[in-house]
Amino acid sequence: MDIKSGFIGAIGNTPLIRLNSFSDETGCEILGKAEFLNPGGSVKDRAALYIIQDAEAKGLLKPGGTVVEGTAGNTGIGLTHICNAKGYKCLIVIPETQSQEKIDLLRTLGAEVRTVPAVPYKDPNNYVKLSGRIASEMENAIWANQFDNLANRQAHYETTGPEIWTQTDGNVDAWVAATGTGGTYAGVALFLKEKKAEIQCVLADPMGSGLYSYVKTGEPKAEGSSITEGIGNSRVTANMQGAPADDAIQIDDTEAVRMVYQLLEKDGLFMGGSVGINVGAAIALAKRIGPGHTIVTVLCDGGSRYQSKLFNSDWLTAKGLLPA
Ligand code: PMP
Secondary structure, three states: OOOOOHHHHOOOOOOEEEOHHHHHHHOOEEEEEOHHHOOOOEOHHHHHHHHHHHHHHOOOOOOOOEEEEEOOOHHHHHHHHHHHHHOOEEEEEEEOOOOHHHHHHHHHHOOEEEEEOOOOOOOOOOHHHHHHHHHHHOOOEEEOOOOOOOHHHHHHHHHHHHHHHHHOOOOOOEEEEEOOOOHHHHHHHHHHHHHOOOOEEEEEEEOOOOHHHHHHHOOOOOOOOOOOOOOOOOOOOOOOOOOOOOEEEEEOHHHHHHHHHHHHHHHOOOEOHHHHHHHHHHHHHHHHHOOOOEEEEEOOEEHHHHOOOOOOHHHHHHOOOOOO
């Protein structure tokens, strides 16, 4: 018998998928950790679970309590599913620039959702800071604080990293991923480096994020912008601090969109925009290090969360991103 106990029991142990068209093109094994197959549909189910379990273990989250979080959507979705399964309430603060699909889904799941204007982190009304303030003003509530709560990267250090190691029998040459909070990238990188120091850990970054320049120069500096959601950061979060990074690769939206459409049309994989950045960086790395290597990245979430944007030709045309 192989039966998972409820929503929570079904988190993790996702397949590692060979991205056939890109692997054949580059001569490298390009492997994607299929996080879109988590029960809440994204890589963030793992962090959401660890954050809630950590708060319970510390006695911070009590029966009938509320979990408050600022999120681009996926963490909120994971948290709300878990709160439902455990009898907690969930209050989500999300920038209004995020896809309507994620906002609608959060409401369907039962979260109290507050959409707010997207303003930079330094602004006191930034969605992350606002969520922290709301939590501190409520009775029996915790702030998940995914960006600086190390339970987030611990989830990936204890589960995603070891799964990748076992699934490849340790035959990994490189790990490449974009970061939002840094939890996935850092947790996996820290685990893999401990196992085998020669594994190259490469940060993928969209335009408009400061992390590429952080890895290259030590200073986060951002230029441009990206249509991708959930990744990129103007600051180095607690989850990113101390994460090994041998290199960084910046991928623009044109390339990310091309990747997502090739995955759909040639591999049958319907993926969100951050996957385009991840796979774009994996391909760039494959070209740099040459054939015969195994490169692992993350398939963070599925395309249905971005149907109205990334998969809408009018929207893509308006952004000047419609693929040929
Ligand atoms: N891709 C998507 C679609 C996401 O929602 C997120 C999380 N914000 C990430 C990638 C990055 O994950 P992490 O927060 O672990 O860096």
